[in-house]
Structure formats: C-alpha cells, structure tokens
Amino acid sequence: MTHTESMQRTRIKFCGFTRQDDIDTAVALGVDALGFVMWSKSSRSVGIEQLAALAAKVPAFVSRVGLFVDPSAKWVEACLPHLDLLQFHGDETPEFCASFDRPWIKALRMRDTIDLAFEAERYAQSQALLLDAYRPGTPGGTGESFDWSRIPATLAKPVILAGGLTPENVSQAVHQVRPYAVDVSGGIEASRGCKDASRMASFVRQVASADAR
Numbered sequence: 001m002t003h004t005e006s007m008q009r010t011r012i013k014f015c016g017f018t019r020q021d022d023i024d025t026a027v028a029l030g031v032d033a034l035g036f037v038m039w040s041k042s043s044r045s046v047g048i049e050q051l052a053a054l055a056a057k058v059p060a061f062v063s064r065v066g067l068f069v070d071p072s073a074k075w076v077e078a079c080l081p082h083l084d085l086l087q088f089h090g091d092e093t094p095e096f097c098a099s100f101d102r103p104w105i106k107a108l109r110m111r112d113t114i115d116l117a118f119e120a121e122r123y124a125q126s127q128a129l130l131l132d133a134y135r136p137g138t139p140g141g142t143g144e145s146f147d148w149s150r151i152p153a154t155l156a157k158p159v160i161l162a163g164g165l166t167p168e169n170v171s172q173a174v175h176q177v178r179p180y181a182v183d184v185s186g187g188i189e190a191s192r193g194c195k196d197a198s199r200m201a202s203f204v205r206q207v208a209s210a211d212a213r
C-alpha cells in the first residue's frame with residue numbers, strides 16, 4: 001500500500017540550511033524536517049557551533065537532520081546533541097550507521113547498477129531510504145533528477161525522493177512516485193546555501209496540491 005492510499009500526507013524535508021531566517025520561514029510553512037550539511041567539503045556545510053546555534057532554535061516536532069559523507073564516528077558523536085536524525089550520504093556500512101544513538105536514513109545514489117531491493121534489505125535498520133541522482137564524484141546536492149520510473153512500486157523501506165526537485169516538478173513527482181517524503185535543497189535556493197522564501201512556499205503548496213489530487 002502506498003502512503004497515499006493509507007491517507008498520509010507527503011512529508012517534506014528541506015536540506016542545506018545555513019541561515020536562521022530561512023529556518024524560520026521553513027518552520028512557519030510547516031516543513032517536517034530541516035537538513036544541516038555536516039560535510040566540510042560542501043559549500044552548504046555548517047560547523048559545529050553554527051549547527052548548535054541553528055538547531056537550538058528549531059521548535060519541538062520539527063526534525064533536525066544531520067547530513068554526513070563517510071564521517072568519523074567522533075564527528076558524528078560531536079554533532080549528536082544537536083540532531084534528531086542522521087542522514088548518511090557516503091559508503092557507510094549498515095553497522096556504522098546503526099552505531100549511534102539516533103534513528104537514521106541512508107541516501108542511495110541511483111547509479112545504473114543499483115539494486116534497490118537488495119539495498120533495502122541491507123539497510124533494513126534504517127528508517128527510510130533517500131533516493132538521489134547519481135553524479136560520479138559528487139555525493140549529493142547536485143540539483144539533478146533521475147528517472148523516477150526506476151523506483152519499484154513496492155520497496156521494503158519508505159522512500160524519500162530527492163534529486164533536482166523544484167516547485168515546478170514536485171507535484172508530478174509526488175503524483176508519480178507517491179513517496180513517503182520529498183527532499184530538496186537546490187530547487188528552493190536563491191543562491192548556494194541561501195533559501196528563497198517564495199520558492200520554499202511554492203514547493204510546500206505544490207506538495208499539498210499533489211496530495212489532494
């Protein structure tokens with residue numbers, strides 16, 4: 001059964017926050033989860049002090065998600081007090097992902113050879129699988145989409161659809177895939193790391209209208 005058949009709305013995660021004003025806007029729009037890039041090679045990354053300051057002002061019942069790419073255990077542990085959920089974007093093993101005292105999701109890049117049923121079994125302890133576009137050498141945040149018809153109608157884990165989503169295409173994406181959640185970064189930005197309030201609002205409206213279809 002898809003989540004829509006069970007009458008659940010599509011959850012929304014916005015990723016790559018660096019500014020308090022953008023977080024305030026997203027929270028006011030009712031966004032479910034806010035992502036912080038804890039990978040220093042990203043132009044959207046925040047340091048631990050910035051994470052602490054931003055995360056402290058996120059109200060209850062909005063998830064603070066930390067995004068990691070092949071981190072050390074020490075780095076994840078340092079970030080843990082400010083996070084509700086961990087998102088792993090590299091080649092982390094299931095054992096590594098499960099070794100922290102937080103729920104977690106695994107991002108999978110949709111390379112041609114990927115076997116999603118196998119990955120769902122492999123990452124069985126994850127809360128969900130985030131499916132993202134594959135670009136060699138770039139672990140995420142590419143702003144590129146992939147062919148959504150490659151996602152099986154049923155999968156053992158909830159699907160978070162990511163990769164190149166925008167206010168312009170998210171309604172079609174939700175209608176076609178019926179994911180548990182959608183995740184966006186570049187599609188709601190004015191510039192790298194800076195969100196655009198009107199694009200954030202438009203994205204949320206488009207998801208709601210797709211849910212109502």
Ligand SMILES: O=C(O)c1ccccc1NCC(=O)[C@H](O)[C@H](O)COP(=O)(O)O
Pocket residue numbers: 015016037039042043044067069089132139140141142143144162163164165183184185186187
């Ligand atoms: O945003 C980054 O710079 C980034 C770097 C390394 C791994 C993941 C990264 N971002 C993840 C996301 O923002 C999203 O979860 C996802 O990749 C979708 O991004 P976009 O295609 O820009 O909507």
